[in-house]
Amino acid sequence: MNTIVSASILGADICHLGEALDKLRTWQIDMVHFDVMDGVFVPNISFGIPMLSAIRRHTKLFLDVHLMITDPLRYVSAFAKAGADRITFHLESSSDPRATLEAIRQTGRQAGIAIKPGTPVEDVIPYLSLADMVLVMTVEPGFGGQSYLPDTTEKVRQLRRDYPKLCIQVDGGINDQTAPIARQAGANELVTGSYLFQAADPFRAAALLRGDDSSPQAG
Numbered sequence: 001m002n003t004i005v006s007a008s009i010l011g012a013d014i015c016h017l018g019e020a021l022d023k024l025r026t027w028q029i030d031m032v033h034f035d036v037m038d039g040v041f042v043p044n045i046s047f048g049i050p051m052l053s054a055i056r057r058h059t060k061l062f063l064d065v066h067l068m069i070t071d072p073l074r075y076v077s078a079f080a081k082a083g084a085d086r087i088t089f090h091l092e093s094s095s096d097p098r099a100t101l102e103a104i105r106q107t108g109r110q111a112g113i114a115i116k117p118g119t120p121v122e123d124v125i126p127y128l129s130l131a132d133m134v135l136v137m138t139v140e141p142g143f144g145g146q147s148y149l150p151d152t153t154e155k156v157r158q159l160r161r162d163y164p165k166l167c168i169q170v171d172g173g174i175n176d177q178t179a180p181i182a183r184q185a186g187a188n189e190l191v192t193g194s195y196l197f198q199a200a201d202p203f204r205a206a207a208l209l210r211g212d213d214s215s216p217q218a219g
Contacts, residue, residue: 001188003210006064006169008033009055010046011193020197021059027202031062033171033191034084038069041093042142049075049082056083064191066114066171068141069093073100080107088112088135088169091124101130112169116141121155132167133189134159138182139172148173153185160186176208183211 007029012020024032032055037046056063065084069075072089073096079087087104091097091113104111114135115124124134136155139146149172159168169189170182179190190209199205 001167003183004030004189005196005206005209006031006033006189006191007196008035008171008191008193010035011195011197013197017055018058021055021061023202024059024061027196027206029061029196029206031064031085032059033193034063034065036065036067036069036079037142041070041090042068044142049078052079052082052084062086064088066112066135067093071095073103076100076103077107080104080109084109086110086112086132088114088133090114090116090141091127092116092119097127098130101127105130114141114171115155117149117152121158128163128166133169134166135169135171136187137172138170138174138178141172146173148175148178148181150181153181156182156185156187174209176205179209180211 007024034052035046037044039045062085063083065079065087067089070093072093087109089100101111110132112133112135113124113127113131116137136152138148138152156168159166168187170187171191174190174192175195192209196202196205
């Protein structure tokens with residue numbers, strides 16, 4: 001599988017978000033990762049539906065929406081209408097996983113299901129037939145800029161071994177040092193925020209995430 005890079009706008013300068021979104025194509029970024037936090041499921045509050053709608057109007061890039069909220073089922077339709085291309089929710093939320101996956105699929109959007117570092121990978125297995133992607137959190141969800149948790153690598157490795165065609169995303173602490181670890185374990189989608197937006201050369205940084213250290217600098 002080709003490695004997909006998803007840029008988390010949690011790491012961008014929100015005052016210049018339009019400019020940042022415009023630069024993503026120049027940096028050869030594949031999709032925009034949009035973190036939604038409610039201050040309940042995780043201790044932070046981030047973005048909501050109005051901002052997603054604004055981003056949808058500004059860019060044609062794939063919008064990868066990650067719901068870190070208590071009751072995702074309640075908001076599936078609203079996020080789909082706001083422009084999400086894929087909606088990912090947490091297995092640990094209060095919503096019924098099967099019903100939430102089915103609701104997402106009924107909107108015509110891709111459906112993703114995420115697990116926290118402390119959740120056994122076996123817990124997500126019953127829902128894979130309805131999921132387009134599994135997100136293995138490689139940090140505790142809620143804040144950007146955290147360090148990659150090495151123990152999460154085995155979850156990726158197990159999923160790839162048992163489900164070779166599964167789309168596996170990792171999110172948290174992904175940089176040029178941890179990306180090779182995640183890729184070798186079997187992750188094919190890498191979410192990056194701080195590393196990308198704070199890089200001196202974001203085009204080069206994205207290439208390193210993909211494992212292409214021979215890419216020339218963007219013009």
